[in-house]
Amino acid sequence: MKKIRGKVALKKFSRAITVMLVASLMSSLFVSGQKTQAADLPRAGEAYYNYGEAMQKAILFYKANRLGDLPDDYILPYRSDAAMNDGKDVGLDLTGGWADAGDGIKFTHPMSYAAGQLGWAVYEYRDAFKKSGQLDDILDEIKWATDFFIKAHPSPDVLYYMCGYNDSDHSVWVAHEMLDYMTDRKSFVLDSSTPGSDVAGQTAACLAIASLIFEETDPEYAATCLKHAEEIFAFGDKYRGKNPLNVLYPSGGYIDDLAWGATWLYIKTGDSSYLDKAKEILPATKLGGGHTHCWDDVSYGAGIKIAQLTHDDAYEAMVEKNLDFWQPSGGITYTPGGLAWLSPWGSLRYASTAAFLAFVWSDDETVGTPSKKAAYRAFAERQINYALGDNPRGGSYEVGFGENAPVHPHHRTAHGSWTSQLTSPTFHRHILYGALVGGPSSDDSWKDDIKDYTLNEVATDYNAGFVGSLAKMYDMYGGDPLENWPQPEDFRDPQDNITEYFCRGWIIYEGYGNLRLMFQLNNRSSWPPTMKDKLSVRYYMDLSELFEAGKGLDDVQITLEESQGAKLIGLKQYKDNIYYFTVDFSGTQIMPAEWEMCEKDATVSIKYKDSNIGSSKNDWSYQTLSGPPDYDALSFKGLTPYIPVYDNGVLLWGEEPLSGTITPTPSVTPTPTPTNLGITYGDLNEDGKINSIDFALLRCELLGIAHAKINLSAADVNVDGKVNSLDFAVLRKYLLGMVASLP
Structure with a gap:
């Protein structure tokens, strides 16, 4: 923002000007x-x-x-x-x-x-x-x-x-x-x-x-x-x-x-x-x-x-x-x-x-x-x-x-x-x-x-x-200019060094041979800021137990349930019994511009026909996953290098599977949704509808822009007692159909 930078009216002084020599x-x-x-x-x-x-x-x-x-x-x-x-x-x-x-x-x-x-x-x-x-x-x-x-x-x-x-x-x-x-x-x-x-x-x-x-x-x-x-x-x-x-x-x-x-x-x-x-x-x-x-x-x-x-x-x-x-x-x-x-x-x-x-x-x-x-x-x-x-x-x-x-x-x-x-x-x-x-x-x-x-x-x-x-x-x-300057920037957030592009992942549901995951692909690029429209992520699976039981790829079902512009590319062999599926956002512009543009989500379900045989705990990409999802566009929670990011098929960030044994990480049970307390969450202007007008009002509130009076209690859509970027992200996902309901 900027104000007018014109002349400033100044009081004129009608007095003699006296200037000292030294x-x-x-x-x-x-x-x-x-x-x-x-x-x-x-x-x-x-x-x-x-x-x-x-x-x-x-x-x-x-x-x-x-x-x-x-x-x-x-x-x-x-x-x-x-x-x-x-x-x-x-x-x-x-x-x-x-x-x-x-x-x-x-x-x-x-x-x-x-x-x-x-x-x-x-x-x-x-x-x-x-x-x-x-x-x-x-x-x-x-x-x-x-x-x-x-x-x-x-x-x-x-x-x-x-x-x-x-x-x-x-x-x-x-x-x-x-x-x-x-x-x-x-x-x-x-x-x-x-x-x-x-x-x-x-x-x-x-x-x-x-x-x-x-x-x-x-x-x-x-x-x-x-x-x-x-x-x-x-x-x-x-x-x-x-x-x-x-x-x-x-x-x-x-x-x-x-x-x-x-x-x-x-x-x-x-x-x-x-x-x-x-x-x-x-x-x-x-x-x-x-x-x-x-x-x-x-x-x-x-x-x-x-x-x-x-x-x-x-x-x-x-x-x-x-x-x-x-x-x-x-x-x-x-x-x-x-x-x-x-x-x-x-x-x-x-x-x-x-x-x-x-x-x-x-x-x-x-x-x-x-x-x-x-x-x-x-x-x-x-x-x-x-x-x-x-x-x-x-x-x-x-x-x-x-x-x-x-x-x-x-x-x-x-x-x-x-x-x-x-x-x-x-x-x-x-x-x-x-x-x-x-x-x-x-x-x-x-x-x-x-x-x-x-x-x-x-x-x-x-x-x-x-x-x-x-x-x-x-x-x-005088005074000598610096030689060999400027040097590469040394003022980066320690975490930011490796996280211009990354994936965050969470377990939404796990049990009975089923694993439901949310992937969030992020572009926070700044060296330089770059729009990407050929990004994808891969989830690497170890299917050894499936093959050892005489089963095949038909015995595991991978389904893209909901996404923001992604398509699912089915299982492909990486090496030996390691396979991967791709959540491909090609054709979708992802850029460091706004919340809606710097991150794109997709939800994928992995289901084994025989729950006694299939398991995800030995998957390379399962490491560090937990839940529930964190919708804060500023945080790094859920960041996992084991779900690598690719640009037009070329590894951009993350780690592909290595040889050796993978130590499973216990999953975390998702936190239950809070009960409705009698407030119509999301209906900020109290017109009986939850729509883009409410979304715009919440955005104005967070940016400190003057707007019509709103019900701040209804803006707390994740019911944590605060109105912040988390509520903005949840409301956005609700309007996009990625969240089935609000509290």
Whole structure:
């Protein structure tokens, strides 16, 4: 989930701006009305962290959000091809690009901002990326985005601005690899009748920046980027208007985007008409002081570049008015711990991007007020050091870096749920290296909670300014990136190492030569998440006693009683007197997406005609079986490696029979069903029926979604005094006809 991440209305202060020349000489500062000792503030002036490692990891984050066709040997083993149907609804290939944040929607507007911001960092600090060995990596990430923008611009007056949408995407919590199966990846277009100058201006700027930074390494690609940049800018300028998106990313306007695009086209081409247009639509008088560069307002970046290009006093004054606002006495709220705090949504995103602007301005000796440069640079260093650990909690806000870093970012693929729930599993199955989380509240408080998408959201635009600021920190203070990194993940639940695919089995009934079993085939894959539609399980039997008594295969009857899409393949010889039957789910999609999809059940009856001869206790697959069934989709109860799982006939998990004697395991008598206590179990809305409406209401209750009033007592369908996932599973099986009755 995510809320609108637009501009935050801030109170303007009509007071004189006072900036100290050397911040380290200040004995105290008054921050948001509170006195804070200088010693308590984030540090500046020296190397306090490994900035090379922090930058390396911050760039890697973008690989975690890639969509499209990924290499088989992808650097992140938990990622694979995703959103491969993008554009099919309009007859185009719109695959590629980045998922926006912890969700799976692809937005051209914030994506072009993020890629353009990374490109600006390369433009300013290329040598830092080259020296650290990260230049190829960041260029590769930028190209992944710009390749998508080129696809999204199939003709001069057409630009696609979104794949997927809020109502569909945010209805599930599944890995990016499951998007095509679980969400509607509808494509949305801008054209002459549906303008979007904000998206067009931002995309044109990104491609113009790309044409600059790829000149050295790929001149042909640079020329392609420029061609599309000019066409997209002309389209946005000709058909002016805001894009129609009114959720998640409602644009505040488009003048800043067009000015941003025109400015970079001038830098690339030298065509003065672009610079003239930028100045015309964004005069210095329109530049404000109370925000910073971000996806929805690039006027601050445009103002800096126009000032650097023209040395116009009016633009220079407005740039410094904005940078002064971010100083401790300039009007911005400061947390007690020293973070320049603009908004509850992505507070570190704003601070780290304001830091980047301060670095760029203080580096340029040809513009601005020289006496202010030291304070601007010190401000920028402190904000980055705050994010890396110089804060009251003494912890990093970059996942996988430094001390006490976040481990529960709001990111569906890193979490790795197989039930579409933020609470299952309770841990993240993958480390989302390099992601900058939203950041603390204005009092420095923060909680590492996956459900908190205000403070613990991650996004491609969050990391963009952060990467550029880290490049400058590396340029000043160094710090070696890690070698031979990343290594294979070492944060897996001990049991999870072997249980991406597995079978759970239970005895439903046993006696008088009869054995009734329930098989539950599970797909909890996460390295990477994968849909499987050729899975099967085998039950291995030892028929020695049958053959020794002169009986044959006709004297044992195997029957598939009920299943979710399975068919039974009868007995086949494995070796000697060991035979097996197969419960084959081929043709049924099983995937780590929701309870109904990550597991499929089948009930099989084994019956010997002569109960005095036939026995299952020496069967290889009988080992460890017990009862009754456990319907909790989160547990591993009933897991048995002796009922192996196969993918298209190839052993995927489990153990096939070995030579030697099998020690029988005593069976457990199933627990009797509780008696009905006068409640109509399953009829949550008390309409006299037990149907899909009750099922949906129980799902909403478990997910914490508001719904009509229900009878919670009726929801406790397994009568254990609790309403939880067990009840959900039992009710599901009842509606599917797999459970004959409820209590």
